[in-house]
């Protein structure tokens with residue numbers, strides 16, 4: 511385990527409540543005990559015990575922890591953010607499991623589901639006994655979900671879904687898939703039990719990133735669902751976009767966890783590795799790298815905390831504020847990971863150290879939940895009043 515205390519240059523800890531520090535300590539311990547010792551093997555082999563982890567995280571109340579009722583912990587946004595940070599300090603894939611379960615699948619059901627749907631799915635998902643996934647992206651429509659091809663048509667009292675979803679975290683092992691589709695009335699959402707005939711999910715192989723996470727491609731072939739499977743409160747594309755805003759909040763914190771782990775590893779290495787007769791951390795060029803990275807990390811923490819406090823306030827967070835956080839913190843995190851890699855020289859590419867794994871993982875984090883370019887467009891639209899998305 512690497513030391514993280516010296517990285518707190520600005521006494522960030524003093525800005526947290528006792529309860530927030532306790533949650534962080536608990537999750538850090540779980541990540542240290544349960545994830546860190548094995549995650550490099552899971553990553554290499556592409557085999558992560560997702561169900562076992564979900565059950566353990568469920569017992570600790572980490573799944574859907576910022577939601578209320580149905581067995582959810584009702585934690586603050588900051589406590590949830592710190593949880594994401596500690597999990598992602600171990601591995602982005604493990605944090606993705608918790609984000610997708612809690613902020614995408616559970617949130618969609620919690621916010622837009624019927625009372626029956628909530629009762630059917632949420633307690634089991636909070637306990638980690640049931641796994642959920644969230645299918646918005648398609649093979650031909652990623653950044654532009656408004657043009658999705660998946661169709662939902664009414665047939666008597668039923669709905670019939672046809673189409674496909676791509677890059678869906680947890681899909682191969684999910685019990686329930688939240689699926690977004692286009693109907694005559696616009697975008698609609700469904701809670702689809704994955705054993706419904708016509709639903710299939712295959713594991714996407716050969717990933718070079720987020721290998722300690724299960725990612726799937728879903729095909730929907732005449733999937734017949736009762737009317738009760740539709741999420742009644744989800745009307746239009748703003749419903750899945752609201753779920754993405756939830757999940758992006760966790761990423762703002764999580765990415766810093768990966769960056770922190772890289773920087774802590776690089777500092778450990780730089781103070782022990784000797785070249786030219788002295789530790790490489792004693793060279794001014796190395797110190798400049800470390801100082802610049804520490805600066806960005808601290809700024810990222812402060813940004814995450816500010817957004818967390820806003821989210822916990824009555825006013826909440828606006829989507830463009832979440833875009834500021836996601837754009838900055840993931841972009842800086844991946845820069846930190848790449849710079850830390852250089853400090854470890856040849857060892858930087860070795861799986862014996864976590865840095866290359868974090869750097870590779872952050873490539874996915876940079877892309878999912880809105881690419882950097884999409885967040886630049888969200889911010890640009892707010893600044894100019896001009897919508898650069900529309901053709």
Ligand SMILES: Cc1cc2nc3c(=O)[nH]c(=O)nc-3n(C[C@H](O)[C@H](O)[C@H](O)COP(=O)(O)OP(=O)(O)OC[C@H]3O[C@@H](n4cnc5c(N)ncnc54)[C@H](O)[C@@H]3O)c2cc1C
Pocket residue numbers: 610644645646647649650651652653654676677678679680719720725874877878879880881882883884887898899
């Ligand atoms: C490991 C992993 C897990 C994922 N998990 C999920 C999940 O659980 N559920 C889910 O629904 N999706 C998931 N995704 C999908 C992810 O959200 C999409 O990959 C992402 O939205 C980008 O879509 P795309 O891959 O189709 O890229 P595209 O949309 O084709 O974009 C390609 C490039 O073009 C740029 N671009 C696109 N439009 C514009 C524009 N207007 N202006 C400037 N640049 C533009 C993009 O920024 C990007 O650089 C996951 C992805 C990965 C890699």
